[in-house]
Amino acid sequence: MTQxxxxxxxxxxxxxxxxxxxxxxxxxxxxxxxxxxxxxIVRLRGTPRGxxxxxxxxxxxxxxxxxxxxxxxxxxxxxxxxxxDLATDxxxxxLIDNFDFLDPESRALCTxxxxxxxxxxxxxxxxxxxSPELRAAVNSRSIELLTLTPLSVDEGRDVITRVLGGPxxxxxxxxxxxxxxxxxxxxxxxxxxxxxxxxxxLVDGRWRTTPHYSEPxxxxxxxxxxxxxxxxxxxxxxxxxxxxxxxxxxxxxVLAQHCDMGALERLQREGMVEARDGGNTxxxxxxxxxxxxxxxxxxxxxxxxxxxxxxxxxxxRGVRPPGANIVWALQRGIEVNDSALLAAADxxxxxxxxxxxxxxxxxxxxxxxxxxxxxAEAHWFLGQSEEGRKFLFAGAAxxxxxxxxxxxxxxxxxxxxxxxxxxxxxxxxxxxxTVAQLLVLRRTGDYRAVLDLFRSITLPAWPDARYxxxxxxxxxxxxxxxxxxxxxxxxxxGLVYRSVRSAVVREIGETAHYRVLFLNGEWxxxxxxxxxxxxxxxxxxxFGEQSTLLLPSLVSREPRDAVIGGxxxxxxxxxxxxWFAARCADLFGEPDDHGQVAAGFKELAGHGKLxxxxxxxxxxxxxxxxxxGQHNADATPDHGFxxxxxxxxxxxARSTTGPLARQLGLLADGVLSGEPITLVRAAQAAARxxxxxxxxxxxxxxxxxxxxxxxxxxxxxxxELVPGPELHLDLQAExxxxxxxxxxxxxxxxxxxxxxxxxALLGISPRTAERHLQNAYRKLGVSTREQLRQAxxxxxxxxxxxxx
Numbered sequence: 001m002t003q004x005x006x007x008x009x010x011x012x013x014x015x016x017x018x019x020x021x022x023x024x025x026x027x028x029x030x031x032x033x034x035x036x037x038x039x040x041i042v043r044l045r046g047t048p049r050g051x052x053x054x055x056x057x058x059x060x061x062x063x064x065x066x067x068x069x070x071x072x073x074x075x076x077x078x079x080x081x082x083x084x085d086l087a088t089d090x091x092x093x094x095l096i097d098n099f100d101f102l103d104p105e106s107r108a109l110c111t112x113x114x115x116x117x118x119x120x121x122x123x124x125x126x127x128x129x130x131s132p133e134l135r136a137a138v139n140s141r142s143i144e145l146l147t148l149t150p151l152s153v154d155e156g157r158d159v160i161t162r163v164l165g166g167p168x169x170x171x172x173x174x175x176x177x178x179x180x181x182x183x184x185x186x187x188x189x190x191x192x193x194x195x196x197x198x199x200x201x202l203v204d205g206r207w208r209t210t211p212h213y214s215e216p217x218x219x220x221x222x223x224x225x226x227x228x229x230x231x232x233x234x235x236x237x238x239x240x241x242x243x244x245x246x247x248x249x250x251x252x253x254v255l256a257q258h259c260d261m262g263a264l265e266r267l268q269r270e271g272m273v274e275a276r277d278g279g280n281t282x283x284x285x286x287x288x289x290x291x292x293x294x295x296x297x298x299x300x301x302x303x304x305x306x307x308x309x310x311x312x313x314x315x316x317r318g319v320r321p322p323g324a325n326i327v328w329a330l331q332r333g334i335e336v337n338d339s340a341l342l343a344a345a346d347x348x349x350x351x352x353x354x355x356x357x358x359x360x361x362x363x364x365x366x367x368x369x370x371x372x373x374x375x376a377e378a379h380w381f382l383g384q385s386e387e388g389r390k391f392l393f394a395g396a397a398x399x400x401x402x403x404x405x406x407x408x409x410x411x412x413x414x415x416x417x418x419x420x421x422x423x424x425x426x427x428x429x430x431x432x433x434t435v436a437q438l439l440v441l442r443r444t445g446d447y448r449a450v451l452d453l454f455r456s457i458t459l460p461a462w463p464d465a466r467y468x469x470x471x472x473x474x475x476x477x478x479x480x481x482x483x484x485x486x487x488x489x490x491x492x493x494g495l496v497y498r499s500v501r502s503a504v505v506r507e508i509g510e511t512a513h514y515r516v517l518f519l520n521g522e523w524x525x526x527x528x529x530x531x532x533x534x535x536x537x538x539x540x541x542x543f544g545e546q547s548t549l550l551l552p553s554l555v556s557r558e559p560r561d562a563v564i565g566g567x568x569x570x571x572x573x574x575x576x577x578x579w580f581a582a583r584c585a586d587l588f589g590e591p592d593d594h595g596q597v598a599a600g601f602k603e604l605a606g607h608g609k610l611x612x613x614x615x616x617x618x619x620x621x622x623x624x625x626x627x628x629g630q631h632n633a634d635a636t637p638d639h640g641f642x643x644x645x646x647x648x649x650x651x652x653a654r655s656t657t658g659p660l661a662r663q664l665g666l667l668a669d670g671v672l673s674g675e676p677i678t679l680v681r682a683a684q685a686a687a688r689x690x691x692x693x694x695x696x697x698x699x700x701x702x703x704x705x706x707x708x709x710x711x712x713x714x715x716x717x718x719x720e721l722v723p724g725p726e727l728h729l730d731l732q733a734e735x736x737x738x739x740x741x742x743x744x745x746x747x748x749x750x751x752x753x754x755x756x757x758x759x760a761l762l763g764i765s766p767r768t769a770e771r772h773l774q775n776a777y778r779k780l781g782v783s784t785r786e787q788l789r790q791a792x793x794x795x796x797x798x799x800x801x802x803x804x
């Protein structure tokens with residue numbers, strides 16, 4: 001705000017860009033109010049794009065006869081004359097909110113006033129690049145650009161704390177921030193919405209989530225939902241939207257009985273409704289709109305729609321409403337049958353919302369085996385294993401004989417008993433239960449024994465057990481260094497994943513899959529999966545196994561947060577992988593003392609708990625070498641690296657398979673041999689897998705090694721992978737390949753001369769100057785003037801100071 005007001009006080013035109021709800025309108029309003037006493041503030045009214053109505057944005061400043069369109073020159077003459085009149089006593093500020101919503105003629109006319117000294121333009125837009133007029137004005141420096149950036153997680157937590165008036169739990173902060181995408185205004189709306197609808201509650205002085213269903217809002221769905229509600233809907237259109245909101249999805253046969261099909265077609269054309277399954281099933285396009293419509297339905301109307309349309313229609317088609325609609329019906333006092341309640345509870349578990357699942361399952365009338373299993377799993381995710389065990393074992397005896405028992409439910413129940421038993425028991429206590437034995441060995445970190453047991457058993461035929469056993473074996477193969485076998489087993493698990501009923505089994509399997517990706521060095525895929533889960537299901541990482549929470553910080557090399565645990569508060573996992581991940585995260589969070597960090601990794605690599613676990617040892621050894629490389633700018637085989645460590649890393653990489661082993665093996669081989677091409681291959685392999693830390697170190701070492709042995713082609717290949725402008729590459733030898741004219745053009749380009757200025761000084765055309773510059777780019781292996789300056793200016797400065 002201070003910068004914006006300073007610009008306006010000095011008569012500088014400004015455009016403020018930012019995403020929907022970022023506070024652009026509030027910034028413009030606050031700035032105009034602070035200057036209103038000293039300036040004429042003229043607010044212009046815009047028209048939606050595509051309306052075909054020109055010049056309405058200019059409001060009362062000009063007069064356009066109804067039904068006529070004046071020539072732009074005539075309009076601008078009227079506009080400039082009016083603005084000059086207003087500016088006789090004090091300067092004028094034209095304030096235009098949502099500039100990109102104006103019609104093209106008005107946008108063009110408004111930017112023409114930039115040439116008037118007594119008029120300042122203050123506008124807002126989503127993106128400057130979407131408005132050619134603004135983009136040209138910014139490029140020509142006739143208008144300044146201010147960008148409102150999204151909030152970081154910590155800034156988002158501060159906003160949430162201010163709106164709610166108290167501290168918030170990690171689950172609330174992460175969920176609201178992820179749904180708002182860092183948008184300040186949407187974040188404030190979501191806070192108020194969550195509080196008013198009971199999705200969060202103040203417990204022990206801290207805001208926490210409650211068992212109420214909270215739909216995943218995004219800024220896009222909220223915007224479209226609010227926009228639809230503000231539009232003019234007739235009664236037939238409103239009725240169609242209410243039915244779709246209450247039911248979730250409705251078959252065309254059911255809609256035809258209760259809706260005006262013409263109204264439905266209009267809604268579809270306007271993008272409010274979409275048809276799937278070949279046009280047979282209709283949905284609301286926006287979840288935000290569905291939630292808003294349901295909340296605005298009265299009790300009587302809600303019961304009418306549910307009893308006369310939703311329930312009969314669902315029974316007719318053999319489908320059920322989504323979980324959010326079930327919860328809404330319960331909140332309206334509508335009776336829902338047990339099968340629908342349990343289906344909604346199962347949906348909530350799959351979305352990792354255990355409190356919601358527990359609330360729904362508790363509302364069923366008959367406590368069948370399925371109901372007890374769902375409640376047991378919900379307690380598992382809440383860290384209440386003893387309570388879950390009571391539900392699970394209480395229903396074990398009568399699951400198979402219960403009326404309406406689900407086929408295969410008894411098998412799922414027995415599998416969960418094994419999972420619960422292995423949580424804290426020893427190998428002797430679980431007896432001959434094979435699944436429990438595998439999980440106990442996994443928990444204690446004896447992955448070799450896991451593989452031995454896996455090879456000695458016959459895989460179960462039914463999906464849940466097959467998925468769990470196979471994924472645990474895949475994790476063991478990855479830890480022991482057989483990445484190819486681990487990858488094949490995860491592919492096999494993918495074939496049965498959709499048939500897995502138990503959310504607990506899915507959670508254990510997904511965590512094992514994350515670990516396989518991590519140990520195989522497939523970090524780009526791992527980062528993508530974690531990012532998608534955080535955005536789609538923010539609770540996913542809060543209720544999962546605790547070591548999974550550490551993976552993003554290890555992959556990105558960023559220090560972890562102070563608190564590791566989620567809802568269960570477990571700070572350090574008990575299994576070997578979790579212990580190793582926690583220790584690595586501690587090391588990455590150390591101060592910039594690379595000697596201490598490298599010593600920590602050296603201790604890990606030789607630790608007795610990792611004996612024989614080549615995947616973890618490889619990561620520890622590689623991290624130690626990378627830490628040395630990142631903190632020693634002049635690292636060579638004789639300075640910066642320990643030769644014994646490099647040889648050990650090379651041997652470990654040869655004994656292990658997978659992308660990470662190949663990358664680290666090439667790095668160690670390249671440093672030991674001093675061959676630049678080997679280091680370039682290491683950098684390229686790491687870049688393909690998203691391993692930026694390894695790629696950066698290898699590329700930097702390769703560029704310096706190539707410079708020492710005069711291999712310009714290898715040096716150029718390495719330069720493309722060197723991260724950041726601070727890693728300067730010595731190109732002095734390569735400039736000798738330039739012609740005299742190319743060197744002259746390069747010297748002038750480095751001094752920030754434009755092509756026209758270069759042409760005038762050298763007596764050539766601007767096109768010829770550009771051709772010489774492009775030839776120099778190609779020969780030097782750069783692509784922009786900034787890269788050219790970064791590569792050459794320090795050398796020139798050094799030469800000048802030396803000559804003095």
